[in-house]
Amino acid sequence: MxxxxxxxxxxxxxxxxxxxxxxxxxxxxxxxxxxxxxxxxxxVGLVDDEEYARMLVRSRHSERGLSRRALGVELRRKGVDDETAQAALATIDGDDEERAARVLVRKRLAGTRGLEREVRVRRTLAALGRKGYAPGLVLGLVREELALEGEESDDDAWPLPED
Incomplete structure (x- = not known):
């Protein structure tokens, strides 16, 4: 059985x-x-936590855009030990994570065109926060992307991430 x-x-x-x-x-x-x-x-190789962790990290990062932090939480939830999880997470570097965040920021901003800037920024920060990205990284990318769209930058008007 x-x-x-x-x-x-x-x-x-x-x-x-x-x-x-x-x-x-x-x-x-x-x-x-x-x-x-x-x-x-x-x-016999039917159960391999190391390969499972690598596969999960690769697929969730590329398909869902999850950050290393969010992936680490998911691996722990699925019972993968810390050493195995860290080895799998090491396959994603800071540049990979920033690229994925940038793609998500662009998508989110494209979907909120026509709304007020504050609303666009808040929604983008929230969406990427749920995927485990640091508010500082997201805010920097949002500023860059809005500048590329031609939005004026008024640094005093930017919402600051709450601690």
Missing amino acids: ARAVALRMLTGAPRSRHQLEEALARREVPEEVAGRVLDRFTE
Whole structure:
């Protein structure tokens, strides 16, 4: 039964060992049985937390534009240990993160054209904040992008991120 449950879960999408352990525990599979099955799956390469973490970081960063901070939270939530998570997160450098943030800022600003600048800035800061980007980075990118659009820059009118 434990093998069937784990295989069924892995058929849908890759999973961390922790996720599989939790699923087996919910099915009331004895811990020692679950451990043996998952050890064997790890041995044959069906469960690989390092590859899982790298794949998750690559896909979530490129498809959803998540920041390293948000990705780290997601990896911890899925039970990936800190060392494995840090190795996977190291595949994204500061330049990659800034490029992704810039793309998101442009998208968000394009979708808010016609609104007041304060509203555009606030919505963009909020959207990227939910993806884990630092307010200072986002605000700098918003300023640059609005300048490219020809918006006048009145530094006193810019909302400051709250601590």
